[in-house]
Amino acid sequence: MPLMVLPILGQVSVSESLVAIITICVVYLLMRLNRIKIPDGLQKLPGPKPFPIIGNVLELGNNPHLSLTEMTKTYGPVFQIQIGMRPVVVLSGNDVIRQALLKQGEEFAGRPDMHSSKFISDGKSLAFSTDQVGVWRARRKLALSALRTFSTVQGKSGEYACALEEHISNEGLYLIQRLHNVMKSDGSFDPFRHIVVSVANVICGICFGRRHSHDDDELVRLVNMSDEFGKIVGSGNPSDFIPFLRVLPSTTMKKFIDINKRFGKFMQKLVSEHYETFDKNNIRDITDSLINHCEDRKLDENSNLQVSDEKIVGIVNDLFGAGFDTISTALSWSVVYLVAYPEMQVRLQKELNEKIGTDRTPRLSDRTELPLLEAFILEIFRHSSFLPFTIPHCTSRDTSLNGYFIPKDTCVFVNQWQVNHDSELWKDPYSFNPDRFLSADGTELNKADAEMVLVFGLGKRRCIGESIGRAEVFLFLAILLQRLSFSGIPGETLDLTPEYGLTMKHKRCLLRVTPQPGFEPQTTLS
Numbered sequence: 001m002p003l004m005v006l007p008i009l010g011q012v013s014v015s016e017s018l019v020a021i022i023t024i025c026v027v028y029l030l031m032r033l034n035r036i037k038i039p040d041g042l043q044k045l046p047g048p049k050p051f052p053i054i055g056n057v058l059e060l061g062n063n064p065h066l067s068l069t070e071m072t073k074t075y076g077p078v079f080q081i082q083i084g085m086r087p088v089v090v091l092s093g094n095d096v097i098r099q100a101l102l103k104q105g106e107e108f109a110g111r112p113d114m115h116s117s118k119f120i121s122d123g124k125s126l127a128f129s130t131d132q133v134g135v136w137r138a139r140r141k142l143a144l145s146a147l148r149t150f151s152t153v154q155g156k157s158g159e160y161a162c163a164l165e166e167h168i169s170n171e172g173l174y175l176i177q178r179l180h181n182v183m184k185s186d187g188s189f190d191p192f193r194h195i196v197v198s199v200a201n202v203i204c205g206i207c208f209g210r211r212h213s214h215d216d217d218e219l220v221r222l223v224n225m226s227d228e229f230g231k232i233v234g235s236g237n238p239s240d241f242i243p244f245l246r247v248l249p250s251t252t253m254k255k256f257i258d259i260n261k262r263f264g265k266f267m268q269k270l271v272s273e274h275y276e277t278f279d280k281n282n283i284r285d286i287t288d289s290l291i292n293h294c295e296d297r298k299l300d301e302n303s304n305l306q307v308s309d310e311k312i313v314g315i316v317n318d319l320f321g322a323g324f325d326t327i328s329t330a331l332s333w334s335v336v337y338l339v340a341y342p343e344m345q346v347r348l349q350k351e352l353n354e355k356i357g358t359d360r361t362p363r364l365s366d367r368t369e370l371p372l373l374e375a376f377i378l379e380i381f382r383h384s385s386f387l388p389f390t391i392p393h394c395t396s397r398d399t400s401l402n403g404y405f406i407p408k409d410t411c412v413f414v415n416q417w418q419v420n421h422d423s424e425l426w427k428d429p430y431s432f433n434p435d436r437f438l439s440a441d442g443t444e445l446n447k448a449d450a451e452m453v454l455v456f457g458l459g460k461r462r463c464i465g466e467s468i469g470r471a472e473v474f475l476f477l478a479i480l481l482q483r484l485s486f487s488g489i490p491g492e493t494l495d496l497t498p499e500y501g502l503t504m505k506h507k508r509c510l511l512r513v514t515p516q517p518g519f520e521p522q523t524t525l526s
């Protein structure tokens with residue numbers, strides 16, 4: 001006889017459920033016997049009382065960023081919840097998060113051992129795996145240096161300041177043409193569907209020295225499924241915390257494993273092609289530079305060979321994955337906000353028209369000239385907080401915070417959403433108001449406020465693609481806004497409610513574009 005356990009789990013037999021429940025009870029009792037001793041002078045973490053077996057899962061609900069923000073009002077900025085049988089420390093508030101990630105950075109820099117992480121890059125991801133500190137540090141250094149080199153290197157045409165600017169400009173112009181074409185054939189378009197391919201092409205250019213067509217089925221399907229990925233690795237996914245959920249059928253988990261397999265296959269093909277055509281004297285892109293690093297290391301008798309070739313070349317998976325999902329989510333939100341706040345779109349276009357005009361395409365060096373656009377982007381980051389939590393952290397040794405004891409290997413959630421909506425930091429935090437970042441005369445950005453927006457994490461695990469991310473969102477938006485006006489479908493209301501995940505997406509919707517004066521489409525490209 002089938003038994004429904006939770007809606008997300010699907011159907012399970014009574015015998016399977018009984019085995020699972022008995023196992024959980026035994027583990028639960030063992031855990032109670034193994035209670036942690038609090039060192040003298042420190043206190044036990046506050047937090048809601050957990051239910052047996054499921055902990056506080058029900059209180060987390062479908063929007064953990066909102067429920068955990070609400071809990072700070074009762075328990076303060078450092079508290080503990082229990083997801084399933086696993087204790088999780090939740091950090092909120094600017095001061096506490098800075099204390100943990102900057103001042104006590106070493107102690108909070110680990111990653112927890114999560115079930116879902118085992119499927120990402122076969123458990124060898126730089127961002128998600130539980131690599132030992134030395135291995136993670138070496139990989140992170142390599143990744144940072146490769147990113148820096150291949151985004152700042154001279155572009156192919158010499159027309160642009162760097163390869164990054166060249167890739168973004170080309171893809172921005174392709175995207176505009178593409179949107180005109182889709183408008184002509186369908187009368188509207190799904191913004192995420194098209195933006196994500198353009199953004200993926202920028203990181204593909206840097207990592208693999210190539211771009212894909214917007215009609216490349218495999219790439220389009222893969223990058224358009226990133227929301228399924230984010231739903232599983234977002235903080236608070238029950239199957240990462242409640243072991244028995246792993247053995248039960250779950251369509252979301254099945255999809256997650258499938259996406260990772262397909263992603264791995266897609267990346268492996270590109271990496272294999274690089275190995276076949278590798279030439280030490282012509283390092284074309286990040287993949288070549290990682291292969292070269294492995295080759296050099298083999299010749300160096302003094303080198304430390306702890307990090308396998310697979311883990312080095314596999315860095316490219318993290319760069320590609322993180323590089324398309326985050327930026328396309330930011331851009332897609334930006335476009336939706338432009339439609340929701342049309343008067344802001346007009347002001348941004350006026351700024352572009354006055355500072356850049358119509359004779360040339362915007363460049364990265366125009367950033368200081370376009371303070372309203374910069375303020376708009378900061379407000380998108382803050383208001384949408386589309387990365388509500390960082391990737392979960394983990395304590396690397398016994399530590400304390402705000403007088404509370406936190407044992408080694410405790411999973412830690414960093415609530416970025418709470419900081420970005422804290423009424424102690426922001427006036428009217430729930431209203432969308434880019435002007436909050438501008439000086440009274442609107443000519444300058446307020447740098448102190450800009451730095452308070454928390455979206456790239458902080459400290460040792462801070463995003464390594466931050467400068468690329470900021471540059472890319474800026475330049476894509478500047479190019480799009482110079483040439484297009486975005487609008488909704490008359491009579492249809494836009495729903496700005498985010499869908500929870502590692503990166504929160506807006507609901508899929510249909511929008512329209514019209515060309516800005518002087519930028520009417522002339523030819524139809526495929």
Ligand code: HEM
Binds near residue numbers: 126203330463465
């Ligand atoms: C708007 C764009 C982006 C946002 C908002 C963003 C945000 C983040 C956040 C919140 C984290 C986790 C920090 C933590 O765990 O404390 C992260 C990590 C990471 N990001 Fe980004 N990111 C963006 C773009 C990029 C890009 C373009 C790349 C690479 C090309 C990238 C590569 C990474 C990597 C590799 C990590 C893992 C770092 C580690 O675990 O040591 N990100 N990012």
